[in-house]
Amino acid sequence: MNTQHDLQPQIRRxxxxxxxxxxxxxxxxxxPTRTTTVATAGLMPGFAWVVAVVVVAAIVGAIWRQDxxxxxxxxSTTVDSSPAASASVGAVTSTPTISSAPGPSGAxxxxxxxxxxxxxxxxxxxxxxxxxxxxxxGRNCADPGAYVQLVLVGNPGETDGTAGSYSPPTVxxxxxxxxxxxxxxxxxxxxxxxxxxxxxxxxxxxxxxxxLYCGAKFSVTRT
Amino acid sequence: xVIGVATRAAVTPDLVERAQNGDTVALEKVIEGLARDxxxxxxxxxxPVGSPDVLLxxxxxxxxxxxxxxxxxxxxxxxxxxxxxxxxLDEKRRGTRHQxxxxxxxxxxxxxxxxxxxxxxxxLGRLPRERRSLLVLHYWLGLTLAxxxxxxxxxxxxxxxxxxxxxxxxRGELRP
Numbered sequence: 564m565n566t567q568h569d570l571q572p573q574i575r576r577x578x579x580x581x582x583x584x585x586x587x588x589x590x591x592x593x594x595p596t597r598t599t600t601v602a603t604a605g606l607m608p609g610f611a612w613v614v615a616v617v618v619v620a621a622i623v624g625a626i627w628r629q630d631x632x633x634x635x636x637x638x639s640t641t642v643d644s645s646p647a648a649s650a651s652v653g654a655v656t657s658t659p660t661i662s663s664a665p666g667p668s669g670a671x672x673x674x675x676x677x678x679x680x681x682x683x684x685x686x687x688x689x690x691x692x693x694x695x696x697x698x699x700x701g702r703n704c705a706d707p708g709a710y711v712q713l714v715l716v717g718n719p720g721e722t723d724g725t726a727g728s729y730s731p732p733t734v735x736x737x738x739x740x741x742x743x744x745x746x747x748x749x750x751x752x753x754x755x756x757x758x759x760x761x762x763x764x765x766x767x768x769x770x771x772x773x774x775l776y777c778g779a780k781f782s783v784t785r786t
Numbered sequence: 787x788v789i790g791v792a793t794r795a796a797v798t799p800d801l802v803e804r805a806q807n808g809d810t811v812a813l814e815k816v817i818e819g820l821a822r823d824x825x826x827x828x829x830x831x832x833x834p835v836g837s838p839d840v841l842l843x844x845x846x847x848x849x850x851x852x853x854x855x856x857x858x859x860x861x862x863x864x865x866x867x868x869x870x871x872x873x874x875l876d877e878k879r880r881g882t883r884h885q886x887x888x889x890x891x892x893x894x895x896x897x898x899x900x901x902x903x904x905x906x907x908x909x910l911g912r913l914p915r916e917r918r919s920l921l922v923l924h925y926w927l928g929l930t931l932a933x934x935x936x937x938x939x940x941x942x943x944x945x946x947x948x949x950x951x952x953x954x955x956x957r958g959e960l961r962p
Contacts, residue, residue: 570953570960571925577906578926582829774839 677770682777686770690782693763695748697781699770703740704777710735711742712773715749715781717766719758724766724783726759727752748783802859813853817846820866827867830922831874833911845870868937871923875915875938909959917952924949 677689684701691697705711710733719726729749736742754760765785771778797819804812824845828838848869856865910918916938923934924945935945 570957573906574910574921574925574956577910578830578922581833581907581910582826774837775843 677779677781680769680778680780681775682772684770684772684777684779686779686781689780690784691748692765692784692786693748693750696745697748697770698743698745700743701741701772701777702736704742704772705736705740706774707740711744713744713770714773715746715752715768715770716755717752717759717768718755722766722768724764724768725752725761726755727761727763728755729753748781797859797862799859802853802856802862806854806856813850816853816862817850820849820863821846823863824866824870827922827927828870828874830926831871831915831919833918835911841870841874844873848873864933864937871919871937872939875919905960906956909956912959913952913956917948920945920949920952 675688677686679685682701682704684699684704687698687700688695699713701711704713712730712733714728714730716728717724717726729746729752731744731746734742734744748763750763752760752763763783765783768781768783769778770781797816801812801815801819805816821842824842825838828842828845832838832841845866849866856862910921913921919938920934923929923937924931929937931942931945931949935942938945940948
C-alpha cells in the first residue's frame, strides 16, 4: 500500500464492498405535483430480479385496482365505513406502544387496512381521525441489524391533507425481521423537507419506512 | 404512486423524446431506467452510513422536473449523473432533507479480511465529499479525468492534482 498504483485497486475494492453492503429496494421521488415511488432492484442478483418483478407487479395491480375503486366511489366513501376504524378511536395517548413480538406473517390487505404500496407491511386501520390508534406490522422494512424507522408523511404537492410528518420511535425487529408498533395519529405534524407542518387535516397520507423498503397508505378522516 | 420496478428495458432515444414531449408514461420508464443505472453511484457516494435512497430520490425528482433540459438521449445518463453528484455535494440540501430522513442505524461495511482494508474503509469514510467524489468517479466508476471534471464542474488539471493530493493523504493515513 505504498505506491499510488497499488492503492487504486484497493480503493475500487473498498468501494465495491460498500456498495455491496447496501441493499436498496426503492426510492421515493417527489416531482413538483406528486410523489412517485420507483422500486429498484439494481443490486439484487439472479432470480431475485424475477421474484421482485412478480411481487411488485402484484402490488402495483392491487394499488391500481384500489385507486380505481376510490375514484369511482369518491373520496368521502373511503373513510369511516370500517368498523375497525371507528372502534380503534380512543383517547389520544402520548406514547406509542412498541411490541417486540412479531406480528402475523406478511402484509395483509384487509379492507380495514391501508393499501400497501411497497414491501411487507400492514397498517390497520387504514383510516381514522386524529387520535386513532394505528397498528403497524411488517417484515424486512430495514437493513439487517438495523432499527426500523417509520414516518407518517403527507408529502407537499401530493397530499390533500397537511404537508407534514410524524416519526414514531424506532423499533427493533426480531431475528426474522418482523416488528409491530402502535401509535396514535397526532393532532399536529412536523415539517417535511422543511415545508408545511401544523394541524393534521383530513386527507391521504403514507406510512413509510426509511429507507423506503415498506410503505402503505393511511387516510385521516374528519370523524 | 407506484410505477413498477427498474427493469432491464433500455432507455431508448424514442422514449426520451416522448418523455420530453410530455408523455408521462414514457417519463416514468425513463426514470425507472435511470434509477437502475444511478443506484450504484448513489450508494458508492453515500457509502454504507449515508442515505443513498434519499440522494437518488432527490436526483430523480430533479430529472423528472427538468427532463426537457437534456440535449439528447445520448447525454441523458451523463446529465443525470451530474445532477446526482452535484446534489451529493450540495451543503444546503444536506442541512435540510437529511435531518428528516436520516438512517437511525446502518449496518457496517462488509467485513474486510485484513486490517489494512478496514483502515481504508475508515479513511474513505473520513474523506470530504468532494474528495470521495473524485475517487468514486475516476477510480470506481472509471470516468476519464475530463469526464470527472465535467461531472464535478472543475478543470481536468484540477481533477488530476486533487486526485494526487487525495491519494497522498490516504497513503499518509494508512501508513503504520
